Amino acid sequence: MTGFASEQGAGLEHDWTWDLRSVNGKGLDLRLRVPDLTGLEAGLRKAVAQVAARGNIQLSLKLTRQGGSDTLRVNPEALAAALNALNEVNKAATGQGLAMAPSTPAEILTLRGVLEQGPAAPATPDGLVPLLLADAERVLAQFHAMRCAEGAELGRIIAGQIDRIDELTDEAETRAQARRPEAAEALRTALARVMEATPGADQDRIAQELALLAVKADITEEIDRLRAHITAARALLADPGPVGRKFEFLAQEFVRETNTLCSKSNDSALTRIGLDLKYVIDQMREQIQNVE
Structure with missing residues (x-):
């Protein structure tokens, strides 16, 4: 998730400037460019980890002594x-x-x-590091607020995409039910054609094979799993904690079920719905990359 914050401060005869920014990342990759002061880097890493769990984050601190020659x-x-x-x-x-x-x-x-x-290199008076760590809370609060605002907007976008996936899943189920009489008639026609072409063939065995093909073409399980994934996605959106990695895994499962649905469709209308599903899911996956 992207974010930016910049603050200035002063104290103990020193001036300083904070610069904090982040871009998308699978995990938390924190890079610090700060003066070599005992305890400063460790304290900053701990403070950043309390407000960010994911992203490539860069934090820099420019420190100068007031009136330094x-x-x-x-x-x-x-x-x-x-x-x-x-x-x-x-x-x-x-x-x-x-x-x-x-x-x-x-x-x-x-x-x-x-x-x-x-x-001249700034001296390090007693109390400077605690003062800097306390002041870092200001820039971290600004940074966190920006990321929260972006997260709220992303949540609305992803919620709309999940709603669209839900609608397309309904359409897929409706089309699957509507084509059942057509599929049954197609099987009867196929059975009659095979029996006509192969006199003496075992009719029961052929019927069993055709029934097996019908079962393999049924997308009921895929529809049920898509609905389960939709419920899980909405639960993740409502979770106040970091959910980006979980969402990435769930998006992969959406893709898996949609691919299976398309491979089973054997119907142009159902295939179109499946392709629409893949398009929306791909859009959602792009947005999930920005979610912490």
Whole structure:
């Protein structure tokens, strides 16, 4: 389920900015980009787990000291690149018989990017981590409220799709009942055709085979299971807890029963209903990916 929240705070001579966002995910994948402060990451993971059970979630915290002076510091990546370049120059010069004077540390520091200016690393006064964890509740509440609002809207969409599945299941049952006289007549015609083509054949045995075919073509069990799945889906929608994974499994069962219904239909009208069912179920499966 998607969500976003951003908050700013200040305290103990520090300023900070929270950024929290999530996208769909099968499980809870929490990625933190926060300062390396003892107890901060563990506390944030515990707090996020209390409001989210699913999704790829990214939480970042930018922390600065109020009035912190800028300091000079060495950029490790730029230093490594500069040293590699100097080494290549020395090798090339040696290959040409040229002697190069060794570079001094002061000269290396003058190379572009090796020495940079930036804010001093913030100190960690006592009480900063508890203050940050307490302030994180604000951004988590905003994040949770957004996800709840989206979940409520998704619930209405999925409820409408379940209602449509229910309607199509009724249509399938009605069509299945209406075609029974046609199916019975087709079996009698088939029996007469077989008996005419094979004089002396065992009529009872042929009738049994045709009856077996009729039983295999019956979709009563599929209709009953679809109705059971509809009841289970509505119960999941009413459940206040995380139901996304359960809904995914149930959607697979919807697909299974609909596929069987189509394979048994042997009737263009019933096949059309089955295809409509598959279309709505596929739409529902897409929405379920967003459900926690």
